[in-house]
Amino acid sequence: xxxxxxxxxxxxxxxxxxxxxxxxxxxxxxxxxxxxxxxxxxxxxxxxxxxxxxxxxxxxxxxxxxxxxxxxxxxxxxxxxxxxxxxxxxxxxxxxxxxxxxxxxxxxxxxxxxxxxxxxxxxxxxxxxxxxxxxxxxxxxxxxxxx
Amino acid sequence: xxxxxxxxxxxxxxxxxxxxxxxxxxxxxxxxxxxxxxxxxxxxxxxxxxxxxxxxxxxxxxxxxxxxxxxxxxxxxxxxxxxxxxxxxxxxxxxxxxxxxxxxxxxxxxxxxxxxxxxxxxxxxxxxxxxxxxxx
Numbered sequence: 001x002x003x004x005x006x007x008x009x010x011x012x013x014x015x016x017x018x019x020x021x022x023x024x025x026x027x028x029x030x031x032x033x034x035x036x037x038x039x040x041x042x043x044x045x046x047x048x049x050x051x052x053x054x055x056x057x058x059x060x061x062x063x064x065x066x067x068x069x070x071x072x073x074x075x076x077x078x079x080x081x082x083x084x085x086x087x088x089x090x091x092x093x094x095x096x097x098x099x100x101x102x103x104x105x106x107x108x109x110x111x112x113x114x115x116x117x118x119x120x121x122x123x124x125x126x127x128x129x130x131x132x133x134x135x136x137x138x139x140x141x142x143x144x145x146x147x
Numbered sequence: 148x149x150x151x152x153x154x155x156x157x158x159x160x161x162x163x164x165x166x167x168x169x170x171x172x173x174x175x176x177x178x179x180x181x182x183x184x185x186x187x188x189x190x191x192x193x194x195x196x197x198x199x200x201x202x203x204x205x206x207x208x209x210x211x212x213x214x215x216x217x218x219x220x221x222x223x224x225x226x227x228x229x230x231x232x233x234x235x236x237x238x239x240x241x242x243x244x245x246x247x248x249x250x251x252x253x254x255x256x257x258x259x260x261x262x263x264x265x266x267x268x269x270x271x272x273x274x275x276x277x278x279x280x281x282x283x
Contacts, residue, residue, distance in 0.1 A: 007177050007186040009168060016167020017195025023160035024196065025203035030152040032207070032219035035160060037249040042274040057153035064157020065250065066257035071158060072165050078258065079165065083172045085245050087265050094252075094266035096241025098273020101249060103234025105224070108248045109160075111235075112193055117200025118208075118221070125227050126235040133239025138179040141243060 024113050031057055036110020037065070038101035104130070149215070161254045167192040170254050172246025179243050 024035040040058045047055055072078060085093075101107045104126050106115065111130075115123020140146060168174040168188060177186035207219055242248050247255070247266055255263040 019163030021196035021199030068161025093245030094269030100238030130239035
């Protein structure tokens with residue numbers, strides 16, 4: 001392991017993290033809800049059977065997420081993002097993320113940001129599991145020569 | 148009021164993801180490349196977020212009600228089981244494969260990063276698949 005000091009951006013990471021923490025806290029304090037993105041998306045799949053008050057806050061939260069880029073670019077320059085991931089890879093990855101977050105009851109936001117803040121043991125185990133899997137998978141994809 | 152808060156929370160969350168670099172798959176994969184050339188930035192993202200949610204949840208759990216004096220809805224599951232670990236491992240592999248987790252993928256839809264829509268469609272299909280399989 002070597003640390004990539006050139007790519008390291010501590011300032012924007014901390015500012016971004018504080019905003020994420022504040023956003024999750026707002027939703028918790030006022031709505032009594034966990035800001036877990038995978039959970040919010042998957043609950044919308046029950047729109048037919050869900051109680052009436054289950055949908056609106058989830059839809060508005062997601063509209064907030066989707067509109068954040070547009071609002072951001074009114075004030076700041078959007079970061080340039082270049083990816084060269086194929087559509088096939090994106091779909092396999094999406095499928096794994098969808099299946100995995102439902103089986104595991106959460107993702108980086110629900111287990112990581114909220115669950116760890118609640119000192120939940122389940123979330124700690126989940127976060128350790130997806131982090132470790134992410135580190136090992138990245139090693140296999142980038143350095144092992146196997147894949 | 149609660150709906151305005153829900154929108155603002157999503158908006159601030161999304162801006163946080165953009166500022167922190169989490170909507171950039173390259174940045175995410177740089178963080179997951181622990182055994183290569185590691186970019187620790189995203190460690191600071193979660194490290195900065197958790198102390199804030201810690202305070203909020205401590206307050207909520209002491210009061211057992213929201214700021215508006217309404218009931219709280221927090222997950223009650225306590226036991227560690229195979230789906231929790233196995234599912235999280237699958238999620239970690241998918242995260243490493245594309246550099247997207249659910250939040251940044253949805254924010255990226257709004258940023259107009261065209262191809263991310265395929266990721267989101269597959270993700271929703273995966274969620275639906277689990278619900279279908281666990282129902283029967």
